[in-house]
Amino acid sequence: MTASDGDEPNGLRRTHRVTISDLARRLQISKASVSYALNGRAGVSDETRQRVLDLAEELGFHPNSAAVALSASRTRTIGIVIARDPALISTEAFYMRTLVGIEQYLNEVDASLLLRLTGEQGEDLDVLRRWSRQGRVDGFILFDEHDNDPRIPLLKELGIPCVVVSSNAPDDQAGRLISSPTETVTLLLDHLAALGHRDIAHISGPFMFVHERLRVQTLRELAADRGMTVRQLEGSYRYDDGAALTRQLLTGPNPPTAIVLGNDLMAVAALRVAIDLGTPVPGQVSIVAWDDSPLCELAHPGITAVDQKTMERGRAAADLLFRVAAGQDDIHEQAPAGELRARASSGPAAHR
Amino acid sequence: MTASDGDEPNGLRRTHRVTISDLARRLQISKASVSYALNGRAGVSDETRQRVLDLAEELGFHPNSAAVALSASRTRTIGIVIARDPALISTEAFYMRTLVGIEQYLNEVDASLLLRLTGEQGEDLDVLRRWSRQGRVDGFILFDEHDNDPRIPLLKELGIPCVVVSSNAPDDQAGRLISSPTETVTLLLDHLAALGHRDIAHISGPFMFVHERLRVQTLRELAADRGMTVRQLEGSYRYDDGAALTRQLLTGPNPPTAIVLGNDLMAVAALRVAIDLGTPVPGQVSIVAWDDSPLCELAHPGITAVDQKTMERGRAAADLLFRVAAGQDDIHEQAPAGELRARASSGPAAHR
Numbered sequence: 001m002t003a004s005d006g007d008e009p010n011g012l013r014r015t016h017r018v019t020i021s022d023l024a025r026r027l028q029i030s031k032a033s034v035s036y037a038l039n040g041r042a043g044v045s046d047e048t049r050q051r052v053l054d055l056a057e058e059l060g061f062h063p064n065s066a067a068v069a070l071s072a073s074r075t076r077t078i079g080i081v082i083a084r085d086p087a088l089i090s091t092e093a094f095y096m097r098t099l100v101g102i103e104q105y106l107n108e109v110d111a112s113l114l115l116r117l118t119g120e121q122g123e124d125l126d127v128l129r130r131w132s133r134q135g136r137v138d139g140f141i142l143f144d145e146h147d148n149d150p151r152i153p154l155l156k157e158l159g160i161p162c163v164v165v166s167s168n169a170p171d172d173q174a175g176r177l178i179s180s181p182t183e184t185v186t187l188l189l190d191h192l193a194a195l196g197h198r199d200i201a202h203i204s205g206p207f208m209f210v211h212e213r214l215r216v217q218t219l220r221e222l223a224a225d226r227g228m229t230v231r232q233l234e235g236s237y238r239y240d241d242g243a244a245l246t247r248q249l250l251t252g253p254n255p256p257t258a259i260v261l262g263n264d265l266m267a268v269a270a271l272r273v274a275i276d277l278g279t280p281v282p283g284q285v286s287i288v289a290w291d292d293s294p295l296c297e298l299a300h301p302g303i304t305a306v307d308q309k310t311m312e313r314g315r316a317a318a319d320l321l322f323r324v325a326a327g328q329d330d331i332h333e334q335a336p337a338g339e340l341r342a343r344a345s346s347g348p349a350a351h352r
Numbered sequence: 353m354t355a356s357d358g359d360e361p362n363g364l365r366r367t368h369r370v371t372i373s374d375l376a377r378r379l380q381i382s383k384a385s386v387s388y389a390l391n392g393r394a395g396v397s398d399e400t401r402q403r404v405l406d407l408a409e410e411l412g413f414h415p416n417s418a419a420v421a422l423s424a425s426r427t428r429t430i431g432i433v434i435a436r437d438p439a440l441i442s443t444e445a446f447y448m449r450t451l452v453g454i455e456q457y458l459n460e461v462d463a464s465l466l467l468r469l470t471g472e473q474g475e476d477l478d479v480l481r482r483w484s485r486q487g488r489v490d491g492f493i494l495f496d497e498h499d500n501d502p503r504i505p506l507l508k509e510l511g512i513p514c515v516v517v518s519s520n521a522p523d524d525q526a527g528r529l530i531s532s533p534t535e536t537v538t539l540l541l542d543h544l545a546a547l548g549h550r551d552i553a554h555i556s557g558p559f560m561f562v563h564e565r566l567r568v569q570t571l572r573e574l575a576a577d578r579g580m581t582v583r584q585l586e587g588s589y590r591y592d593d594g595a596a597l598t599r600q601l602l603t604g605p606n607p608p609t610a611i612v613l614g615n616d617l618m619a620v621a622a623l624r625v626a627i628d629l630g631t632p633v634p635g636q637v638s639i640v641a642w643d644d645s646p647l648c649e650l651a652h653p654g655i656t657a658v659d660q661k662t663m664e665r666g667r668a669a670a671d672l673l674f675r676v677a678a679g680q681d682d683i684h685e686q687a688p689a690g691e692l693r694a695r696a697s698s699g700p701a702a703h704r
Contacts, residue, residue, distance in 0.1 A: 030478055077466075086452045090663070091646050096448040100438045103469035112488075114429075115465045117455035126382055136464075239650075268650050275652070294443050298591075298620050298647060300627075311442070 079137035093293035101314025167211035175324035196349035242266025258286040264293035282347030302343030431489035445645035453666025519563035527676035548701035594618025610638040616645040634699030654695030
């Protein structure tokens, strides 16, 4: 699938209908054998190779997509290096769901993931440099973009491709899977506006992340378009912080009628503080979260959140990386669209 | 640290006090340089090597531990292949916390993780075989041991070391990091017995896992020792299943006064069902979980659970694997001890 023929009108690439797994199942051979056959690599007999190619044609499997990219791959391995507090990584569902999506894709095409979690920023640069020089990976998927992120020029200098899971699309030659905040902000604000909310608050993640500052800016603009005011507070993604900032809002003058929280952990914290303060949810304050997760789903009341299609996003990032590494020109792609999961934590505004 | 000098009386190995990170920080050089110096590998000057060795001696860093093991390592990479439903992996905190623990260790010794999540059992064997033959890893950490688990003889045949994160210790030449269920069952039953519970139920995970059957057997034996009866039901680790089985218990004849759930997701489900049925928790039924997690901590009421020290266990498994791979004789080790986190979901039994 080339970048153009797979694009939907809304910019969303669809997943392939026929996969290597389908071919393997039909032929009762391993996916590795299918992959070897499609990629012209040793490891299968000529007869098997022909059976694979025949079935691929019959079923309309497009070997001009990932298969071509993978045939150009030196290592069939991608690298991910995450520099974040390990405790936070293990509490938030985001990373694990993303990794699972990436792994689902890699498993289908018989490729591998080399993973490193460094506790501190800076250490990640060492790892990117060494894995690149050692030729261990075809490229990297990068998360949590910072201002003037040093990883992007480093990888450019090293000549190693990357895909940034990103909120913006500067012209820096990095591959990008782009989730514009406009979409999520629109889902959240339309939901709250329809419920009569006019005075809302947003407790974000740290402003050091590009995507958090874009969220703040987009919320301000789209709230103004709808005649809503939005107070913005910088949080840390941590439970304690979500709790303290929510307490500050709800016990201060003119509490907002709805609070948007930047992640699931802070949303659960906000819900708990509201209940502990005797502030009815959603009767007095609605609580909504940027990212859906089991914590939001299993909270009581359940917390309204945007399902960011995190696993699909992981799949799409891995797929894009192999195509970028194979030299595809179009290095920017839209991430799968999110969907609002309306639950009991949001309801009509207390004051109109 | 050899297997003997690091053992505590209770069988728990302690973590090293001085790490490669400490040496790197003190010398203001990278951890990779420290590791190269300690392991006699190229990449550092003779002068730096001497400074590293001098400081290691001064601080009592024991290069006869992981460093020796790592110097024997061909790839400085370990493999993990998990065959489980991806949706479940991303919902349960267990895997991510274990991976984070493993990664913390690997980051300190500058080693890497090659990770594969295969959706189906059987596919994992293919991956183990190929990575072994391609010499991509020094060894594997295995989870979720089955009866007559085919992975263990396969790796033995391939001559690749492994560490099974395990509940038992058969004499099959596999390395094992052992969490005996006796410890957790003792913590849970002593807690419930002290609260006067005599008639309890246990909703386990699937019996296809060795550790689940050992839990069932241990619960039966230790409950009998305490004069308690325990009804055992086989669950699936899934929310829906935990909910259905809890409903069955609470609406049936002679409901138990306490329910032990095999994972966090089923425990949250049990709590929700009890609340929905109007059964006071813990007034009428106490809910306790085998594994602690943010879901247990953030539930309301908070769910009593055993903190299995999952991150520490991950670290210990990675450390043991490198030592086993380097030829250490003692290939069985006790996992770090768990601790009970008593919360509001457990209280005095309704009926004595």
